[in-house]
Amino acid sequence: MVLIKKIVATYQYIYFRLLIYHIKEWQGIKKIGSFNSNFAITASAIALIYSIELIYRRICGTSGFLNDEQSIIFMALSVVIIHSLIFSQDDKKLIAKYTPHKEEDPYWKLKGYLSLTFVFGPVVLLLFLM
DSSP states (O other), X not given: OHHHHHHHHHHHHHHHHHHHHHHHHTTTOHHHHHHHHHHHHHHHHHHHHHHHHHHHHHHHOSOOSXXXXXXXXXXXXXXXXXXXXXXXXXXXXXHHHSOOOOTTOHHHHHHHHHHHHHHHHHHHHHHHHO
C-alpha cells in the first residue's frame, strides 16, 4: 500500500509540474492546462504499459497480455478512469501541496526536467520498440 501511495504522489507531482507549465503556456487558462496535463500523463502511462508489453514479447517470445484490440481498449479506458480519479483533486489543492519554488533554483529545474522525461520517455521508448 505504501508503494501505491508513493506512485500516486509521484504522478500527482508530475501532473502539478505539467499543470504549471501548461497554464503558463495557455496564458492562465486553467481548464485547458488541466486537460493537457491529464492527457499527457495518461498517454504516457498507456505508452509505458504497451512498451512493457512489447519488451515482454521480445524477451519471452510469446504473446503478451495485450493480444487483441479489445484488451488494448480496456487497458486504455482503465488508465483513463484511474487517472481521472487520481487527478480529480482541485488544482488549487495540488498547488498548495506542492508549493512552487523559485524557478532559478537548480533543484526545481532538475525535478522539472525529470518530470518531462517521465512524461515523454515512455512515448519515445514505444516509438523505438515499434
